[in-house]
Amino acid sequence: MALKQISSNKCFGGLQKVFEHDSVELNCKMKFAVYLPPKAETEKCPALYWLSGLTCTEQNFISKSGYHQAASEHGLVVIAPDTSPRGCNIKGEDESWDFGTGAGFYVDATEDLWKTNYRMYSYVTEELPQLINASFPVDPQRMSVFGHSMGGHGALICALKNPGKYKSVSAFAPICNPVLCPWGKKAFSGYLGTDQSKWKAYDATYLVKSYPGSQLDILIDQGKDDQFLLDGQLLPDNFIAACTEKKIPVVFRLQESLTY
Secondary structure, three states: OOOEEEEEEEEOOEEEEEEEEEEOOOOEEEEEEEEEOHHHHOOOEEEEEEEOOOOOOOHHHHHHOOOHHHHHHHOOEEEEEOOOOOOOOOOOOOOEOOEEOOEOOOOEOOOOOOOOOOEHHHHHHHHHHHHHHHHOOEEEEEEEEEEEOHHHHHHHHHHHHOOOOOOEEEEEOOOOOHHHOHHHHHHHHHHHOOOHHHHHHHOHHHHHHHOOOOOOEEEEEEEOOOHHHHOOOOOHHHHHHHHHHHOOOEEEEEEOOOOO
C-alpha cells in the first residue's frame, strides 16, 4: 500500500509528517498525520492514535493542540487520521456539518448510499494500524487511542469493541451515549438505518455494559461550561453510571469553566 508524503516538518527534535494513500476500506484517497519523535530514529515506540471531532481533518490536532513537546519527551508516535472519506460524490455528502464529509462518526455504514465508503471504524481499527505498523517504527503491542467530541466517541468504542487491543483510552468532551443524543440519532439513522438495535454496537454506554472486563484505563475530561454538554449532546453521566454498574474503573475530570 503505497504512501505519498505530503509534508514533513521538524518539531521538538522529531518530524511531523502528513501522508496520503489509497484506502481499501474507504475507497478513496485518505490523508493522515504522523509524528515521529527523536526516539523513533533508534527504536520502536508506542503508537498513540488521535481521533478528531466533527468538521475536522488530520490538520486540526497537529496544528492546534501543541502536543508535540510531550510526544517528543515521552517517545510517542502520534497518528491523526481524517474524520471521514473525502470526495466520494455521494448525494447529500456535503449538505450538513454534522453528517457526511467531516462527520464519519467512526462507524461502518450499512445503508446502501454510504456503505461502500463510510467505513471509518474498520479504517481506524484495522487498515490504518496495519499501515502504520508496516511503515513506521512502532510497537504494535503498545497502542492507545484518544479523541475529542465525535472522536472521543470513536476512541471509546474502538477500545470497548476490542478488549486488549489498546492499553488506554482517553476522551475529551466525548459523545458518550449517541443513541440518545441529536447528533447520534442523525448520524446513526443515516449510516446504520432505522433499526435502533443496530446503533448500540457503536454506543459506548451500551458497549461498556457488556465489556468482558480485561484491563483498560479510561479517562474522560469534560469542561463544565461546554455548551454541547448543557445541550444534552454528550451525556457523560450515562456512561459513568454504566461503568459504575459494571465496576469498570473510569477517571472523570470535570473542569471548571472550560469548553473544548
